Amino acid sequence: xxxxxxEIVLAEGDVAVPEQERELIEAFRRELDAGxxxxxxxxxxxxxxxxxxxxSFDEVPRDAERVIFFPRAAGGAAAATR
Amino acid sequence: MGLALGTAAVVLIVLLWExxxxxxxxxxxxxxxxxxxxxxxxAPSGYDPGRxxxxxxxxxxxxxxxxxxxxxxxYRDLGFLRVWGGMGENGGGxxxxxxxxxxxxxxxxxxxxxTGELLNEYCVAFPDETKxxxxxxxxxxxxxLAKWMALRADxxxxxxxxxxxxxxxxxxxxxxxxDLARLRRWEQERERVAARRAGTRGxxxxxxxxxxxxxxxxxxxx
Numbered sequence: 001x002x003x004x005x006x007e008i009v010l011a012e013g014d015v016a017v018p019e020q021e022r023e024l025i026e027a028f029r030r031e032l033d034a035g036x037x038x039x040x041x042x043x044x045x046x047x048x049x050x051x052x053x054x055x056s057f058d059e060v061p062r063d064a065e066r067v068i069f070f071p072r073a074a075g076g077a078a079a080a081t082r
Numbered sequence: 083m084g085l086a087l088g089t090a091a092v093v094l095i096v097l098l099w100e101x102x103x104x105x106x107x108x109x110x111x112x113x114x115x116x117x118x119x120x121x122x123x124x125a126p127s128g129y130d131p132g133r134x135x136x137x138x139x140x141x142x143x144x145x146x147x148x149x150x151x152x153x154x155x156x157y158r159d160l161g162f163l164r165v166w167g168g169m170g171e172n173g174g175g176x177x178x179x180x181x182x183x184x185x186x187x188x189x190x191x192x193x194x195x196x197t198g199e200l201l202n203e204y205c206v207a208f209p210d211e212t213k214x215x216x217x218x219x220x221x222x223x224x225x226x227l228a229k230w231m232a233l234r235a236d237x238x239x240x241x242x243x244x245x246x247x248x249x250x251x252x253x254x255x256x257x258x259x260x261d262l263a264r265l266r267r268w269e270q271e272r273e274r275v276a277a278r279r280a281g282t283r284g285x286x287x288x289x290x291x292x293x294x295x296x297x298x299x300x301x302x303x304x
Contacts (some may be wrong), residue, residue, distance in 0.1 A: 001224040003210045003217045004133060006140030034212070039231040041148045049150045051231035053239075068144075070228040071220070075245035076189060076205030 001070040010069070015062060028057045028067065036069040134221070141223035148227060160264055161185070163226055165233045167192065183261060184229045186222035189252050190244070198262050200249035204241055206232075 002008050011027035013020030032038060032055070040052045040060055054060050060067055146154045149163070157163050162185045166178040180201060183191045189203040208228045209218040220228065232240040249255050 001141070001144075001208075001220055001228065002137075002214050003219050003221075004137055005214070006137040006221050006224060007144045037232070039235055041231070047150075049148060049153075051148070051234045053232070053235040068148075068227075068231065070224070070231070071208040071210040073206050073208055073228075073232055073240055073243040075243060076207040 001068065025057045028060075031069040035072050037072050039068050039070070040064045041066070041068065137221045138223060141221035141227070145223045145227045145230075149230060153230075156265070156268065157223075157226065160261065160268060162261060163230055164265060165230060168233075168237045182233060183258060184226055184233070185253070186225045187219065189247070190229060190233070191249065191253055191258050193258070193262065198259065200255055200258055203247045203249055203251050203253060204244035205247065205252065206240060206244040 010031065011024050013024050015021045015024065028038065038054050038060075040054055042050045042052055042061070042064075044050045052059075052061075054067070145157065149157075153163055162183050165182045165184055166175055167180040167182065168178070170179040178195060180192055180194050182204075183193065185191075187207075189205040191203055192201040193199060194201060206229065208220055208225060210220070211218055219225075229240070249258070
């Protein structure tokens with residue numbers, strides 16, 4: 001997710017192919033080093049949609065279709081504006 | 083005589099030109115700078131008025147692909163998401179004791195499901211200080227999705243990162259109560275439509291139960 005743009009595809013590949021997996025790992029690390037959070041959308045038993053925050057590539061389920069990176073959460077503005 | 087006067091006139095003109103030249107040059111330079119500044123100020127400077135709109139369309143598509151159909155339709159119709167609280171009893175599902183309303187670029191509002199009582203506001207933002215496209219703000223639907231993912235994945239962490247305030251600090255409590263009432267009506271309408279589709283006549287006139295089987299609470303409007 002990028003401000004002013006929305007979704008941007010950073011890398012695509014198959015984790016079963018070593019070369020592509022390396023590229024995915026590099027892209028993953030690059031984003032985390034830039035301070036982004038990584039989340040994997042999942043489906044719980046029963047079909048309910050969930051999300052899982054991951055801190056390393058190893059935590060990404062092997063069958064995950066995508067990892068979404070978004071800026072790290074920070075305390076919002078304290079000013080009272082309605 | 084005529085020749086002398088003519089020569090004197092030419093010399094005078096040349097002298098005046100030499101004297102006026104530096105002033106003329108600086109005046110022309112100032113004028114050129116002024117025009118350049120004016121052009122820069124009026125030029126669109128690469129701004130694309132459709133960019134934000136396209137960004138929001140992409141963000142909506144992403145949100146739709148990540149959340150439940152019910153939640154997507156709720157956001158599409160009412161402009162906010164409800165996320166069940168996961169830290170209380172029966173947490174995480176429709177039987178949760180509390181829930182959050184997630185608005186784009188506004189604090190997350192926690193409330194008690196049974197009474198509609200507002201608990202807290204959690205001010206949280208996802209600023210991208212690299213401003214890759216000139217802004218630090220995510221599109222509205224991306225902001226909602228980021229909050230949804232963070233709440234679903236690690237509610238405690240998100241709440242810990244947020245600035246907590248009493249209700250009414252940034253979001254008008256009356257607006258939240260109206261939104262809870264809208265949400266209740268919206269779900270009742272869905273139940274009615276589902277009942278009609280299922281061919282169960284009469285069930286739509288019965289007290290409408292929530293998807294979890296629990297009757298929806300009345301929302302306080304005081």
